[in-house]
Amino acid sequence: MPIREVRLEALDPELHSPKLRDWLRRPHVARWWGDPQLALENSLQCSAENQAVIVADGAPVGYLCWQTPPRNELEAAGLADLPEGLVDIDVLIGEPEFIGRGIGPRSLGLLVARLRLDPFATVAGLGTSVSNGRAIRAFEKAGFHLFREFQDPEFGPCRYMVVEVRDAAP
Template sequence: MEPAGQISLRPATRADFDLIRRWLARPDIQEWWGPVSATEAEVNMALSSGLAICRVIEAEGVPVGYAHAVDATLWGENLPDELEPGTWDLDLFIAAEDQRGRGVGQIALAKLREEVFATTLAVAVCVFPSVKNERAVRAYEKAGFRWQRVWHDPQTGPAWFMVARRGD
């Protein structure tokens, strides 16, 4: 496939929630992100929190996915014990099938990670891709994330706990 064109992240607002909900209801997105009720709640919490960066991913000005970065403490206590205080959790998906496999997710991830480190005091960022989603794991590795261990996500089951530290 052709490489991705101009990729940008714009602030997600409540006005975007219907579009994001439609994406979250799709089976392919649920396979990546988890059950729709849990993911809708996660996006709602992120959009309502002052401790989150919520973005719509655009390719050439067209919405193609969603991303957010959240101070991991927002998720409560059900996190790996070795999660360092000051770590932000990053999540994203590319909903537009024609944009997958073209580097859009990689670019969006790099931009979101850069924004977190430029605008917060985060010491690290983390991701929790399903052990079944090897494509995502490889993308995170390319983006500088390192495996810590397998962690049991209460919503989606076994997931890799992966971390990238500030300055890596």
Template sequence: MKKHSIGLRKLMEEDKYRLLKWLTDPQVLRFYEGRDNPFTMGRVEASFFDGNLEETRCIVIHEDTPIGYIQYYPIGMEERKIYGYNDSEDAVFGMDQFIGEPEYWDRGIGTELVILTIERVIREKQASRIVLDPQTWNERAIHCYEKCGFQKVKLLPEREWHEGEYRDCWLMEYVVDGE
């Protein structure tokens, strides 16, 4: 799938080396998993190649260059409860992403990526809502998501362990038109 300068392709076995490079880079880890939590090859394999068929896992391509990772998935029962969707029949999908090549940051590529993925999840999965839960201090990511139509709907106190402490996150939601 391609739109403008961004494309997505399914994650392949040989991408494990690229993921390892990105997930040992302190600049990337500052925003994804924490600088005190670099990945090993075993952890990359366990986290990204575990055979989970519920998750759609993709490499982000910018003008033929792999620059990042994105995944989307139906949120599970535990998250439905935490997020407040346990009584809802809505098709709620979560997404997680990062640009692993810092030289591509602050160029509008993240916005393109999120918009492309929203369109894809709605079309392919018939999602009625898409959710994200960025840490509250990650203003660049939050601004990107708001530009793409996400809204903050709930503060999630001490939601994620990051660099030695539990951090607050925002539940952000994109509601498909007409829902």
């Protein structure tokens, strides 16, 4: 059945942490997000305003988080040429039966629309392994294009994909 409505709901750590823990342990997520415990700890460190639960036709099915990475983190990842005002996003659809139904691109579209209201955001971006064909296609469907490839210490060859959220200054 096609999904009628996708929306982003504010993350309530008490309510949603157990679900997020389950999703991060699912093999189709852990393969790309890495160690589930570490991923959960990183997520819990993110402020609540920078996280959302993806809700499809009323059911919580996935998770988004976003942040402006410190320059030293970008340098360590070999991505120091990304512009100021970059907002880096992570996304997962945790419920396997909701994979491949267009929810990832739709939720990214909703987040990008929200970031367009943020006066400090210039570009939104996502990194993933060159082997993660599904994610690369989903990011393209949401309007992201290749910034460049880079080498991730954990995942090997990766693509960083971006979409402009604000016109360049004249």
